[in-house]
Amino acid sequence: MTASSPLAALPIDLTGTSFIELVDPSLPAVDLTAPFRIAHVEIPGRVALAPMAGVSVQAFRRQGRRFGASLVCTEMVSSAGLHFANERTQDYLRIATDEHPIAVQLFGTDPAMMHEAAAMVADSGADIIDINMGCPVRKVSKTGAGCKLLDDPDLAVRVASAVREGGGLPVTVKIRRGMLAGSFDCMTLGPRLVEEAGVSALALHPRSASQMYTGFADHRLTAQLVELVDVPVFASGDITDRVRAESVMALTGCAAVMIGRAAQGNPWIVRDLVEGTVTEPPAEERVAELIRFIREVVREMPEERAAGFLRKFYGWYLRGAAFGKSTRRELMEMGAPAEVERWLLDRYPAALPRLEELERTVRYPDETDRVIELPISAYGGG
Numbered sequence: 001m002t003a004s005s006p007l008a009a010l011p012i013d014l015t016g017t018s019f020i021e022l023v024d025p026s027l028p029a030v031d032l033t034a035p036f037r038i039a040h041v042e043i044p045g046r047v048a049l050a051p052m053a054g055v056s057v058q059a060f061r062r063q064g065r066r067f068g069a070s071l072v073c074t075e076m077v078s079s080a081g082l083h084f085a086n087e088r089t090q091d092y093l094r095i096a097t098d099e100h101p102i103a104v105q106l107f108g109t110d111p112a113m114m115h116e117a118a119a120m121v122a123d124s125g126a127d128i129i130d131i132n133m134g135c136p137v138r139k140v141s142k143t144g145a146g147c148k149l150l151d152d153p154d155l156a157v158r159v160a161s162a163v164r165e166g167g168g169l170p171v172t173v174k175i176r177r178g179m180l181a182g183s184f185d186c187m188t189l190g191p192r193l194v195e196e197a198g199v200s201a202l203a204l205h206p207r208s209a210s211q212m213y214t215g216f217a218d219h220r221l222t223a224q225l226v227e228l229v230d231v232p233v234f235a236s237g238d239i240t241d242r243v244r245a246e247s248v249m250a251l252t253g254c255a256a257v258m259i260g261r262a263a264q265g266n267p268w269i270v271r272d273l274v275e276g277t278v279t280e281p282p283a284e285e286r287v288a289e290l291i292r293f294i295r296e297v298v299r300e301m302p303e304e305r306a307a308g309f310l311r312k313f314y315g316w317y318l319r320g321a322a323f324g325k326s327t328r329r330e331l332m333e334m335g336a337p338a339e340v341e342r343w344l345l346d347r348y349p350a351a352l353p354r355l356e357e358l359e360r361t362v363r364y365p366d367e368t369d370r371v372i373e374l375p376i377s378a379y380g381g382g
């Protein structure tokens with residue numbers, strides 16, 4: 001951190017105090033629409049969608065792009081799943097022509113398998129390969145992957161090098177601050193990933209893995225990391241409105257922000273950040289976007305899986321007084337997406353013109369999109 005940074009004066013251990021509460025909303029505006037580069041890949045703005053397992057499907061990413069996200073990322077893809085030709089894992093490599101620039105996020109711990117997976121990701125047409133070194137979920141961490149790599153920097157560097165060599169694409173890594181509360185491991189791992197493995201950008205979610213999603217993202221660490229590396233750093237965590245986005249950008253010097261939970265069922269936040277608006281979308285617009293989202297998800301995955309996947313989105317999209325708890329509950333209990341769509345159009349006929357406009361103006365992914373052909377096995381899980 002330089003002496004001129006407004007953060008330099010802050011004590012580093014302000015446990016319990018949100019960095020964001022310290023932010024001065026009168027800071028000079030930053031340009032969230034300015035392009036920048038990750039290696040040779042041009043990123044046309046500073047607001048990216050964070051990768052979210054169980055959320056960041058193609059429909060979510062394409063919608064995010066439509067609302068102005070400058071970079072989207074797939075949910076994490078298992079390198080073992082790709083190695084064993086798991087059909088569902090391979091489905092994650094479906095990239096539509098209008099998703100670029102896009103990062104595919106890999107997780108894994110075996111450098112050889114990650115090398116192989118990176119080559120498959122490159123074949124899928126991705127622009128960037130991101131590596132997950134932050135996931136605290138046990139299913140991932142018990143294999144030594146995700147956040148566990150924060151505790152094994154030598155292996156983390158070998159994994160990142162293998163991915164860079166295997167894919168030949170720019171590699172980014174998404175990390176947390178460390179495994180345990182108060183950890184600063186990201187400050188040694190981040191620079192090593194850049195200097196020793198040739199990583200082209202870092203994303204920091206400055207919570208510890210043990211924190212999961214509790215407490216707050218301490219972006220003072222983001223500011224410190226920015227000072228330590230010569231590549232773009234993404235700030236991830238608790239960016240929920242334009243003031244926070246601009247403040248975190250201005251105070252940390254990060255290259256861009258990532259929006260995670262705030263974008264669930266809420267693509268409007270991306271546009272609000274990019275354009276400086278504050279949108280409270282009317283009920284019919286929420287319903288129209290939800291129905292379009294349902295239609296894309298149903299094309300993307302088998303119907304039964306789509307029905308389960310979509311359930312959480314009903315509550316996310318239909319928040320606010322215009323809908324009410326009973327509406328959300330009724331939808332969540334419904335089975336088939338087609339039934340949900342009929343029910344919504346019955347209750348909110350004003351959504352129809354907006355939906356028809358979306359159908360007229362927004363293309364669906366089709367056979368002209370590049371879909372990687374890989375051998376398929378029936379191996380389950382992933």
Ligand SMILES: Cc1cc2nc3c(=O)[nH]c(=O)nc-3n(C[C@H](O)[C@H](O)[C@H](O)COP(=O)(O)O)c2cc1C
Pocket residue numbers: 050051052053054055075076105132133134135174205236237238239258259260261262
């Ligand atoms: C449901 C969910 C799934 C997530 N999945 C991933 C993931 O697959 N890979 C990853 O790097 N981070 C994942 N994250 C972390 C987010 O990318 C982000 O860093 C975190 O949610 C903090 O940002 P936010 O406050 O904007 O949500 C996930 C977060 C959530 C809430």
